Amino acid sequence: MEKRALFSGKVLPYALLLPQLAITLIFFYWPASQAVWQSFLMEDAFGLSSEFVGFENYRFLFKQPEYYKAMVTTVVFSSSVAVLSLACALLLATQADKSLRGGHAYKTLLIWPYAVAPAIAGVLWMFMFHPSLGTLARPIRALGLDWNPMLNGKHAMILLVLSATWKQISYNFLFFLAGLQAIPKSVIEAAAIDGSGPVRRFWTIIFPLLSPTTFFLIVVTIVYVFFETFGIIDAITGGGPAGQTTTLVYKVYADGRLGGDLGGSAAQSVILMVIVIALTAIQFRYVERKVQY
Amino acid sequence: MAGVTLDTVRKIYAGNVEAVKGVSLGIEDGSFCVLVGPSGCGKSTLLRMIAGLETISGGTVKIGDRVVNEIEPSDRDIAMVFQNYALYPHMSVYDNMAYGLKNRGTPKDEIEKRVKEAARILAIEPFLTRKPRALSGGQRQRVAMGRAIVRKPQVFLFDEPLSNLDAKLRVQMRVEIKRLQRALGVTSIYVTHDQVEAMTLSDKLVVMSGGQIEQVGTPSEVYRRPETRFVATFIGSPPMNILPGKVEGPGRVSVGGQILTVTDMREGLSPGTAIEVGLRPEDVQAGGSSSSTLVMDVDFVEELGATQLFHGKVAGAEFIVQASTGQIAAGTRKLTLSVDPANVHLFDPQTTKRLGRV
Amino acid sequence: MVESGRYRNLLAYFVLTVGIVIVAFPVYLAILASTFDSATIINGNMPLLPGNQAVENYHRTIFIGSARSTREPVGTMMLNSFIMAMGIAIGKILISVLSAFAVVYFSFPFRKTAFWIIFITLMLPVEVRIYPTYKIVADLGLLDTYTGLVLPLIASATGTLLFRQFFMTIPDELLEASKIDGAGPFRFFKDTLIPLSITTIAALFVIQFIYGWNQYLWPLLITTKDSMQTIVIGIKKMITTQDALTEWQIAMTTAVLAMVPPVLVVVFMQRLFVKGLVETEK
Numbered sequence: 026m027e028k029r030a031l032f033s034g035k036v037l038p039y040a041l042l043l044p045q046l047a048i049t050l051i052f053f054y055w056p057a058s059q060a061v062w063q064s065f066l067m068e069d070a071f072g073l074s075s076e077f078v079g080f081e082n083y084r085f086l087f088k089q090p091e092y093y094k095a096m097v098t099t100v101v102f103s104s105s106v107a108v109l110s111l112a113c114a115l116l117l118a119t120q121a122d123k124s125l126r127g128g129h130a131y132k133t134l135l136i137w138p139y140a141v142a143p144a145i146a147g148v149l150w151m152f153m154f155h156p157s158l159g160t161l162a163r164p165i166r167a168l169g170l171d172w173n174p175m176l177n178g179k180h181a182m183i184l185l186v187l188s189a190t191w192k193q194i195s196y197n198f199l200f201f202l203a204g205l206q207a208i209p210k211s212v213i214e215a216a217a218i219d220g221s222g223p224v225r226r227f228w229t230i231i232f233p234l235l236s237p238t239t240f241f242l243i244v245v246t247i248v249y250v251f252f253e254t255f256g257i258i259d260a261i262t263g264g265g266p267a268g269q270t271t272t273l274v275y276k277v278y279a280d281g282r283l284g285g286d287l288g289g290s291a292a293q294s295v296i297l298m299v300i301v302i303a304l305t306a307i308q309f310r311y312v313e314r315k316v317q318y
Numbered sequence: 319m320a321g322v323t324l325d326t327v328r329k330i331y332a333g334n335v336e337a338v339k340g341v342s343l344g345i346e347d348g349s350f351c352v353l354v355g356p357s358g359c360g361k362s363t364l365l366r367m368i369a370g371l372e373t374i375s376g377g378t379v380k381i382g383d384r385v386v387n388e389i390e391p392s393d394r395d396i397a398m399v400f401q402n403y404a405l406y407p408h409m410s411v412y413d414n415m416a417y418g419l420k421n422r423g424t425p426k427d428e429i430e431k432r433v434k435e436a437a438r439i440l441a442i443e444p445f446l447t448r449k450p451r452a453l454s455g456g457q458r459q460r461v462a463m464g465r466a467i468v469r470k471p472q473v474f475l476f477d478e479p480l481s482n483l484d485a486k487l488r489v490q491m492r493v494e495i496k497r498l499q500r501a502l503g504v505t506s507i508y509v510t511h512d513q514v515e516a517m518t519l520s521d522k523l524v525v526m527s528g529g530q531i532e533q534v535g536t537p538s539e540v541y542r543r544p545e546t547r548f549v550a551t552f553i554g555s556p557p558m559n560i561l562p563g564k565v566e567g568p569g570r571v572s573v574g575g576q577i578l579t580v581t582d583m584r585e586g587l588s589p590g591t592a593i594e595v596g597l598r599p600e601d602v603q604a605g606g607s608s609s610s611t612l613v614m615d616v617d618f619v620e621e622l623g624a625t626q627l628f629h630g631k632v633a634g635a636e637f638i639v640q641a642s643t644g645q646i647a648a649g650t651r652k653l654t655l656s657v658d659p660a661n662v663h664l665f666d667p668q669t670t671k672r673l674g675r676v
Numbered sequence: 677m678v679e680s681g682r683y684r685n686l687l688a689y690f691v692l693t694v695g696i697v698i699v700a701f702p703v704y705l706a707i708l709a710s711t712f713d714s715a716t717i718i719n720g721n722m723p724l725l726p727g728n729q730a731v732e733n734y735h736r737t738i739f740i741g742s743a744r745s746t747r748e749p750v751g752t753m754m755l756n757s758f759i760m761a762m763g764i765a766i767g768k769i770l771i772s773v774l775s776a777f778a779v780v781y782f783s784f785p786f787r788k789t790a791f792w793i794i795f796i797t798l799m800l801p802v803e804v805r806i807y808p809t810y811k812i813v814a815d816l817g818l819l820d821t822y823t824g825l826v827l828p829l830i831a832s833a834t835g836t837l838l839f840r841q842f843f844m845t846i847p848d849e850l851l852e853a854s855k856i857d858g859a860g861p862f863r864f865f866k867d868t869l870i871p872l873s874i875t876t877i878a879a880l881f882v883i884q885f886i887y888g889w890n891q892y893l894w895p896l897l898i899t900t901k902d903s904m905q906t907i908v909i910g911i912k913k914m915i916t917t918q919d920a921l922t923e924w925q926i927a928m929t930t931a932v933l934a935m936v937p938p939v940l941v942v943v944f945m946q947r948l949f950v951k952g953l954v955e956t957e958k
Contacts, residue, residue: 028843029848032860032864033783033784034784037861042775045772045774045794048771049793053797053831056811056812057805059805116691117695125688134696135692140886140890142934142935142938143892144908145935148928149931151915152927158717158718158720160705160722163720191699248801255892259893260915294804294806294807297803298800301800369856371852392859393858396856398852400853402847404847404852417857421859421863
């Protein structure tokens with residue numbers, strides 16, 4: 026796709042591109058290549074010198090049980106949030122799609138959590154479920170359950186999933202609603218004339234037509250859980266208790282900052298980059314398909 | 319004011335696609351020239367090369383005495399009206415018309431004078447402060463014209479300016495464009511695929527096909543004496559009937575065994591040579607008083623109100639006759655048609671060129 | 677539309693209302709907490725109706741700050757967050773509108789290359805390259821500066837892609853008409869492209885403002901002075917000291933203050949927000 030009418034210029038286009046390219050090169054390509062380079066280096070205990078060690082950092086990484094644990098944590102975390110937030114968002118979107126009075130107000134009241142910072146979302150949920158002072162923790166403890174996300178890894182994970190889901194519902198809701206509203210009314214009317222009831226209509230007509238949106242949202246939500254939930258984790262659990270809520274991204278941060286293992290942290294960064302590139306490539310294929318419609 | 323001269327102008331796109339294959343054409347100062355042809359015939363490309371919106375791959379374009387090949391569009395002293403109008407959506411009608419003048423540093427009061435004058439001529443004075451989106455299609459069209467007029471250019475270029483309008487408005491705007499051009503006397507080049515527009519507007523009609531000029535002439539010349547079979551069938555509605563025939567002798571051809579006399583026929587064609595015989599639907603008469611006649615089997619009749627179209631076959635080929643309503647009795651299955659020898663057009667089946675007197 | 681029955685509509689109202697209550701409840705609690713004193717919250721029996729400490733809490737939070745952990749007034753933090761958010765939003769719009777203009781409206785060698793160099797950055801979120809980026813910013817002496825907070829976050833493909841996509845929808849004839857009207861690249865950019873892009877610019881601004889305001893990891897790394905803290909970092913520091921030491925009423929007041937600007941932006945610029953969100957994902 027290109028414009029038919031163009032300007033020609035020898036210097037101007039480069040001048041226009043300069044700010045963006047300069048910043049991109051300095052803050053994207055240089056650090057990214059540094060990450061790759063560092064992942065092949067090992068620093069001595071004082072950080073004074075480093076030597077080239079080939080794939081040693083990677084080998085070491087894959088020998089660590091903690092790394093596998095972080096992988097499992099990441100998978101559990103992201104799949105729980107994806108399933109939960111998509112299901113809730115779809116339910117709300119289908120209801121909001123009905124031509125209800127005050128429909129617009131409902132929409133506004135559901136989308137604003139998008140604007141809340143992940144770390145703040147974490148703080149809100151922490152406060153609500155705080156073992157000693159949380160308004161909702163008390164009834165749980167009254168039921169005889171020893172609810173304590175600060176000591177119990179499962180409880181901590183549940184809290185993370187809930188707060189991450191809470192924040193992501195608004196985004197998924199918005200896209201599902203847009204997807205629903207893009208389905209031609211005549212298709213639904215035809216299905217109604219063909220004698221299928223509302224529930225059947227949803228699963229045989231509407232849901233399949235929404236599948237591109239669903240697929241897109243799954244990818245976006247996974248990317249969101251991978252990276253943006255860093256703030257939630259850091260605010261609620263700090264990766265604990267006992268590393269039970271440390272995800273891959275959190276581990277990059279923790280190993281580099283707290284542990285000072287820059288080589289290992291860099292190797293983890295590189296692996297994450299590969300994952301992101303794979304996810305983006307999948308998403309890009311989806312975009313392409315959408316363009317071809 | 320200035321005329322426009324094209325000398326073997328070519329346009330070759332990437333991949334060696336030749337969109338315009340060496341067109342030479344002279345357009346006299348003050349005349350209205352229409353380029354007509356089917357889509358993809360190169361007419362728009364040619365216009366855009368004159369405007370400077372496409373680079374010229376070969377040949378020269380002259381506006382007045384100046385070769386403009388390498389000159390920027392804004393310096394060619396032309397104005398253009400686009401098919402989709404290309405009005406600046408965020409500017410008022412006034413600013414749309416004034417923009418080109420402002421960019422040229424025209425004094426403010428002069429701009430105002432010219433815009434007001436153009437608005438008066440085009441009857442869009444009440445809309446000067448509106449945005450284009452608040453205008454109807456016809457009004458937008460007038461603004462686009464106004465933007466061209468205020469510049470007082472040497473040449474107006476029109477790229478299918480009426481094709482976004484509904485049928486009724488199109489007729490009305492057509493008349494206005496013609497009137498305006500007469501009044502201003504500015505050389506105009508107008509591209510269209512609509513042959514009615516082409517016939518009614520032009521002083522000089524240029525029929526194009528496949529990147530080349532098929533014929534240049536006044537509308538009546540092109541209609542009366544089409545140089546190729548393409549022109550014959552493209553200009554005129556319904557299109558000219560083409561029948562397979564044979565040369566019988568000087569001034570005589572036969573169609574399915576029926577002999578026709580012909581006024582305009584190339585000399586020296588040997589008897590028996592295959593030939594194509596063109597007859598316009600409106601040029602044949604029902605009734606068999608003439609010496610040259612054809613017999614037609616009628617399939618069905620289309621009513622157009624004042625006239626009727628009889629569809630059927632002559633010598634096995636599709637044939638259409640246009641006649642005033644009531645002239646031919648309803649239910650007629652077989653028609654005898656008399657043909658005026660002056661109205662028979664002959665074409666070479668191979669070259670598709672006219673086989674008229676040289 | 678196939679009409680839904682009355683009871684099905686009731687069901688829809690019910691589901692939506694429950695959804696809204698669940699979504700709003702955590703925030704309601706935070707607002708509540710910002711109206712009580714510390715003791716009421718810590719004893720674990722916070723009432724579900726507002727208390728009377730609101731004025732005291734908000735005044736103290738904004739102008740004095742927490743007595744423990746970070747002692748910076750939250751007003752300062754909000755100013756820092758605001759400067760960072762504005763810097764990111766405006767910076768991103770500026771550099772991406774220029775680069776998109778170059779990529780769409782000029783033909784020059786390396787046009788495709790330039791586009792791809794920008795496009796690939798879509799795949800590299802700051803989280804995967806934090807330490808090397810940190811090192812560069814440190815080497816440039818930009819730690820604890822607004823420039824350091826803003827610059828690394830303004831270059832990304834989203835803005836360029838968004839503008840490119842919008843520019844592609846502008847009819848070619850508009851540029852051609854401008855050329856005939858004697859406008860060069862600068863005039864076309866200033867007189868036509870920018871006025872037409874206003875809603876796109878506004879939509880991108882809304883999205884990027886929220887993005888900037890909510891940044892966490894990056895400011896956490898490169899700000900060491902309390903006076904450079906953003907509000908999102910500040911609140912984290914307030915509750916990091918365990919339990920009894922946390923001044924919950926101040927922390928939750930800060931949380932409310934941290935939510936107000938971006939939420940207001942979403943609610944009052946909903947149309948632009950939705951447009952920005954949907955179009956940056958295309």
